[in-house]
Amino acid sequence: MRFSIxxxxxxxxxxxxxxxxxxxxxxxxDKVGLLTDPGxxxxxNSNYKVLEDTAAKVKYGLYCDDTQPxxxxxxxxxxxxxxxxxxxxxxxxxxxxxxxxxxxKLIAAESPRNLTNICLDASKxxxxxxxxxxxxxxxxxxxxxxxEGSDSNISVRLPSNDALTPLQKAEWIKFVxxxxxxxxxxxxxxSSIADAYNCHWGNLQHLKDAPHAYWVQYTDGxxxxxxxxxTAYQKDLLAGAGATNNTRAALDDSSDQAAxxxxxxxxxxVFDQSELHSYGQRATEWYSNFGYKNPKNSGVTFxxxxxxxxxxxxTNKAGVxxxxxxxxxxxxxxxxxxxxxxEPKYDTDYSRRWLLWLGGTNxxxxxxxxxxxxxxxxxxxxVDKCSARTDFTGDSDSDTPxxxxxxxxxxxxxxxxxxxxxxxxxxxxxxxxxxxxVALHYYNxxxxxxxxxxxxQAEYGTDGIDLRDTRRFS
Numbered sequence: 001m002r003f004s005i006x007x008x009x010x011x012x013x014x015x016x017x018x019x020x021x022x023x024x025x026x027x028x029x030d031k032v033g034l035l036t037d038p039g040x041x042x043x044x045n046s047n048y049k050v051l052e053d054t055a056a057k058v059k060y061g062l063y064c065d066d067t068q069p070x071x072x073x074x075x076x077x078x079x080x081x082x083x084x085x086x087x088x089x090x091x092x093x094x095x096x097x098x099x100x101x102x103x104x105k106l107i108a109a110e111s112p113r114n115l116t117n118i119c120l121d122a123s124k125x126x127x128x129x130x131x132x133x134x135x136x137x138x139x140x141x142x143x144x145x146x147x148e149g150s151d152s153n154i155s156v157r158l159p160s161n162d163a164l165t166p167l168q169k170a171e172w173i174k175f176v177x178x179x180x181x182x183x184x185x186x187x188x189x190x191s192s193i194a195d196a197y198n199c200h201w202g203n204l205q206h207l208k209d210a211p212h213a214y215w216v217q218y219t220d221g222x223x224x225x226x227x228x229x230x231t232a233y234q235k236d237l238l239a240g241a242g243a244t245n246n247t248r249a250a251l252d253d254s255s256d257q258a259a260x261x262x263x264x265x266x267x268x269x270v271f272d273q274s275e276l277h278s279y280g281q282r283a284t285e286w287y288s289n290f291g292y293k294n295p296k297n298s299g300v301t302f303x304x305x306x307x308x309x310x311x312x313x314x315t316n317k318a319g320v321x322x323x324x325x326x327x328x329x330x331x332x333x334x335x336x337x338x339x340x341x342x343e344p345k346y347d348t349d350y351s352r353r354w355l356l357w358l359g360g361t362n363x364x365x366x367x368x369x370x371x372x373x374x375x376x377x378x379x380x381x382x383v384d385k386c387s388a389r390t391d392f393t394g395d396s397d398s399d400t401p402x403x404x405x406x407x408x409x410x411x412x413x414x415x416x417x418x419x420x421x422x423x424x425x426x427x428x429x430x431x432x433x434x435x436x437x438v439a440l441h442y443y444n445x446x447x448x449x450x451x452x453x454x455x456x457q458a459e460y461g462t463d464g465i466d467l468r469d470t471r472r473f474s
Contacts, residue, residue, distance in 0.1 A: 027064035032187040035194055038171040039159060042178060048072065051178055056148045056157050062178060077153050082180045083141035087128050087151075090158050091115065093144035095329035096176040099381050100186060108140050116316040116325050118368055119375035142179055162233035166240075166331030167194055169233065173329060192383035196332035197240070199386035204242035204339060204346070207394040211268040211342050213243035216260075218274040218289040226251070226260035226290065229273070237331075241338040242394075243269070257291045267302045269342060271309050272358065279319070283308070283358050306359025309341055313356030315365045322368055323354045326380055346392055 029044045039055045048063040050072075061068075061075035068078050087108035088094060097103045098117050108126040109115055115125065126139065128151075143151045146160035156179075158172055170193060177186035215234040219225045230250060251259055264270065278285040286308060287295055295303040302308065311334075312321035327334050337355045339346050356365060366372065373379070 027181075029064075029181065030184040030187075032174055032183045034171060034174070035191070036165070036168045036171050038168045038175075039164065040172070040175050042174065042183070049178065050075065051175060053148065053157055055159070058148050058157065060156060064181070077156075079142055079154075079179060081178070082182075085140045085142075086179075087126075087140040087143040089128065089143060089145040089147075089150060090160055091325040092160075092172075092328045093158055093176065094120070095325045095327075095380075096173050098326070098378070099173060099189060099329050100177055100180065100182055101381070102180055102182070105180075108143075113318055114316075114320045116314075116320055116322040116368055118316075118370070118373060119378070144176070162229075162231040165232045165236040166328075166334065167197055167236075169328050170194075170331050189381070189383070193330065193332050196383050196386045197335055199388055200332065200335050200339060201240040203386070203389050203392055204240065204343065206390055206392060207242045207343070209394050210242050210244045212266050213238050213241075213269040213271065213342065214264050214267050215271045215273065216264065216290075217272065218286075220275070220289075223255050224257075224289070225254040226257055227254055228260070228263060234271070237335055237338055238271075240335050241342050243342060261291065264302075265300050267300075268305075269307045269309065270302045271311075271338070273311065276310075280363060282363055283360075286358060306357075307341075308357075308359040310356045310358050311354045313352070313365050314354045315367060317367055319365070321354075327354050330380065332383065332386075343392075343394060 027047050027049075029049050031044045032042065034041070039053065041050075041052045041054065043050045043052070047065060048061055048069050051060040051062065052058070053060070058076050059074055061072060061078045062081045063069055063078065064081060066080075068080070084105065085107050086093070086097065086102075086105045088106065089110040091114065094103070094106060094109075094115055094117055097106055098119065103117060103119055104121075106120060107124055108128050110128045112122065112125040112127055115122075128143065140154065143155050144158050145151065145155050146157065148155055148157035158176070159169060162169075171190055173190055174183055174186045177183045215229040215238065217227045217229055219227070228250060251263060253259065272286065274286070274289065276282040276285050276289075283306075287293075292298060292303060295306075298304065311323040311327065314322045314326075316322065333353055336347070336350055337352045340350050340352050341355060341357075356363070
């Protein structure tokens with residue numbers, strides 16, 4: 001009986017404790033690991049999770065209940081998840097939302113006209129107020145930006161520079177997914193992307209004659225500058241495509257045009273990310289910016305073969321490149337784009353997404369439309385499986401796109417082994433043509449003598465034919 005007296009008191013006491021300090025229900029957050037070192041961490045607890053941006057030194061707390069945890073130290077900003085509305089000041093965030101299937105949550109952007117995803121309902125995209133204001137907090141739950149302080153307590157930073165490798169940058173999809181409690185989907189998609197990227201990378205490491213390639217940039221100003229881009233993102237892509245000499249150090253004097261030209265003269269391919277404005281004449285503008293007055297006769301391989309490429313070949317109707325929105329999310333496809341240029345025989349069925357052949361005669365871009373992007377079955381969210389292989393040793397037969405090679409020059413250059421092969425091919429072709437001409441000369445001379453002799457013998461009939469007309473048979 002004593003137990004029966006104490007029991008109600010104990011239950012009542014527990015009830016009072018729960019009323020005073022309610023225990024938050026478990027949210028059932030998924031725990032996912034990180035494959036690279038992307039610059040953030042995710043720590044999951046029963047009723048909240050912490051995203052730490054280790055580069056910006058900011059901690060975001062995400063909780064699922066109506067009550068924000070009050071006993072967690074060190075959190076800079078709290079968000080209730082899943083968020084229902086999103087704004088953005090960095091286009092890469094739109095790509096993450098599209099890949100995760102949450103584009104419908106995007107309702108505001110700093111520059112809506114610069115968004116290239118045709119699956120967005122443009123009529124619902126508001127224009128965010130200028131940065132460093134708090135007026136946006138009433139309309140959206142979170143704003144993804146390049147600056148963690150752009151929009152006070154609802155601002156969340158995403159990496160905007162190229163200091164991360166392609167896979168490190170793409171793994172931020174898990175960071176964004178955490179705001180939707182969708183880490184499991186993000187983890188599955190990124191694992192497939194990483195597998196494909198690493199597979200293609202491995203397949204291109206057996207080349208007998210690796211091409212030389214550089215990523216370059218011209219910056220206008222009172223003193224123009226010329227840069228060989230050596231950040232982790234660009235270097236990793238070129239190395240993954242099998243290119244060599246892609247790690248040359250930056251110039252001591254970025255304004256020295258002659259030194260820049262000398263530094264890249266051994267290039268077979270150049271990838272450019274300068275701002276160009278003369279649409280339809282951008283190749284001419286590029287040559288002028290970098291000081292190449294007679295590229296056709298320069299003796300430099302990438303100039304004579306016109307192998308200058310850019311990433312703005314896939315745009316919206318306003319001409320805004322889709323690369324920053326989709327490309328950073330799918331490094332496996334970006335790598336395949338570059339491989340398709342450097343080694344076109346690696347996968348002849350692959351169609352480039354973003355790369356534009358600036359050196360070609362046709363500078364027109366592909367405008368994203370329902371014809372090349374199906375919102376119901378987007379290729380952007382589908383990863384094709386890659387099979388490991390060690391048999392691909394390179395393609396020395398074509399250094400320009402097969403469909404565009406008709407307009408390229410076959411002048412040889414100096415610098416790499418591949419350039420030597422091109423020169424050897426040109427010399428061999430010239431010798432062959434010369435032999436054919438000589439053979440035809442003697443053959444035609446023989447035919448002429450035979451026919452003259454035949455006419456003289458009336459073998460062909462001499463009616464109406466004079467020996468002076470025998471030139472018609474020669």
